[in-house]
Amino acid sequence: MAGPIPDLEDRATRCAQRLCEADRVLLASHIDADGLTSAAIAAQALERAGIPFETVFEKQLDDAAIAAIADTDYETVLFTDFGSGQLDSIGEHEDAGAFTPVIADHHQPADRETAYHLNPLLFGIDGASELSGAGASYVLARALAAETSTGAAAADGGAATTDAGTGTTARADNRDLAALAVVGAVGDMQASGGELHGANERIVAEGVEAGVLETGTDLALYGKQTRPLPKLLEYATDVHIPGISNDQQGALRFLDGLDLELKRDGEWRRWAGLTNDEKQTVASALVKRAVSSGVPASKIEGLVGTAYVLAGEPVGTELRDASEFSTLLNATARYERADVGLGVCLGDREGALERARKLLRNHRRNLSNGIDLVTSEGVTHEEHLQWFHAGDRIRETIVGIVAGMAMGNEGISRSKPILAFAEKNDEEVKVSARGTHSLVRQGLDLSIVVGKASRAVDGDGGGHDVAAGATVPKGREEEFVARADEIVGEQLS
Structure with missing residues (x-):
């Protein structure tokens, strides 16, 4: 049973074999739409493989979060949609014998390796535009199915069964999980130019073949x-x-x-x-x-x-469209309800879905208020970028979304990347950076920008070329802006 991305198959198989050796697994994932779909894909794959697991979510995988994971009695930890950029810290705990990490991620890796590390960037595939965290989890899920399938299910490429964990129709080859992988990719802004590219296209093809996805040319408007x-x-x-x-x-x-x-x-x-x-x-x-x-x-x-x-979701609902589904998911974990988003992904069409819709209504109000705030107060223009500081008036979990949506409004340019600051706690400030795919084609890489600029002020950050984030000490925002402006200027010169 060949995997969807041939270049990743050997590494995915190695990671799957390690998971099969585990008595039980701690599944740790990020909280955005890509992270939630990553966790849902991994959870269903582990459930179908008969591997006991527990799921935890982290808004940020910092040293404290990794230390808390190390303090559990889990010997195997599966990180989805983060972990690559934190390999230096994870590696210290691995060296100490705290746990064995298995990572399915697409972010820029730290300068360290580990044996069970599935990341498209390690194999020449762009993790910002060609494969999301959910895509990496899907590749792992397909490999896990190949390791655990036997008999007729393996021979026919994936017989349909009833999934014990969700009660939904499942496939022994896990191809039905392609739909969630596409939701994650769309939520991660990988549909540049109106469609998914690269390795994502292979996942789309598998979803269509499995009957869980339909594609076609349509108006590229949100809310259809x-x-x-x-x-x-x-x-x-x-x-x-x-x-x-x-x-x-x-x-x-x-x-x-x-x-x-x-x-x-x-x-x-x-x-x-x-x-x-x-x-x-x-x-x-x-x-x-x-x-x-x-x-x-x-x-x-x-x-x-x-x-x-x-294809399996009712017409006229948020779950029918990948873009609307991803927005619904963003409205859950960003308000500390990752459990609700995960429940929706796992098939809960009653309690979890209704709670998610209520959170979505609140999310839309907050986004609208945030966009109005930024548009009315304006942004500060530097030579190569623009920025605003929301303080405590916009939640730090949504300030990046607000920044991206505000670009193009009066006084807010789409020809410059934008930085958005919001209070995180008494000592730290969250900064989110957003660009456009046009700027990326000109050389912009916000992952490098926020990474270098944050470390210059004793913070830390990373992400993707078109969207990235960091945490910096309160009071050093203008130093961060100055350094970031220099780097953007160098990239776009």
């Missing part, structure tokens, strides 16, 4: 499943269309001008409920409006992308 049509268009600001984007009355006038039944029983229909012909009518009118309004052709192309649909 759940937002009423006027709100779908009003809030579609990635491609700004004058008279529609950020214009409630303009969006209504645009829709009223179409010869379509866009309301039923007095309620606006949603994009997911339109027929293909109706979608084509709306899309054509939208493109025509964009052209007549002088929107550049390169921007208009961004109105269309690849849709990733979870």
Whole structure:
């Protein structure tokens, strides 16, 4: 049973074999959408393999968190969506005999190796754009299935069974978990240019073959499943269309001008409920409006992308669309409810889903308030970057999302990366950095920027080229900004 990413197969097999040798496993994962889907994939793979495990989540895998893990009596620890960048600290505990680490991650590794380390960056695959943490967990899950499958299930490539842990239809080869891997990749902003690339494409193909994913060309707008049509268009600001984007009355006038039944029983229909012909009518009118309004052709192309649909989820729900699913997950663990997000990923469609939706409503209010705050107060422009300090007015767990969403608003440029500060505790400040894929193509790597700049002020950080984060001592933010501005200037020169 060949794995989805041939270059990673040998390492994934080695990691899977080590997990199979364990009496039990502590599964530790990050809290964002990619981390939650990573944990869910790993949890289901361990459950199906008959390996006892316990799951813990960490907002940040710092020295204290690693020490707490070392103090448990688990001899094997599986880290998902983090661990690579903390290998120096993890390695110290490994050397002391505290535990054996197995890591499925995609972040920049520290300058140290360990035997059971599955990371695309070690094999020439870009972990920022081609394979997410959930993707790495999926590769491991497929290898774990290969190690534990026997008889007919192995021979037929993955017979369908009922999963004991979730009660959902499972496959012996774990290909059904590809849907969660795609949600993680989309949530990790890897769908650049409107679609997933590289190793992610192989996972998408396996999900389609397994019947858990559907793909197709569609409008590249957020909210196609759940937002009423006027709100779908009003809030579609990635491609700004004058008279529609950020214009409630303009969006209504645009829709009223179409010869379509866009309301039923007095309620606006949603994009997911339109027929293909109706979608084509709306899309054509939208493109025509964009052209007549002088929107550049390169921007208009961004109105269309690849849709990733979870085939087994009900039409019109957040879980049907990979982007909306990932946002729902972000609304759980960022408010200290990782257990809720994990429950949704594992198939709880009652209690966990309702709690997640309530958290999502709160999350949207906080994001809206945060974006309004940043837009009204503005940002400080340095030569090569821009920044703002939210203090305690925006939660440190969402300040990076706010920064990314605010880019392009009045006074906030998309041609410079943005740094966002928020209080973490009495002694430390969280800094989140966001860029664009266009800037990355020009040489921007925010992982290097925040890593070097944070260490210059006795902090620490890392992440990806397009999005990264750090923790710095309170009072040294301006030193951090100055150093970061220098590095960005060097990268983009």
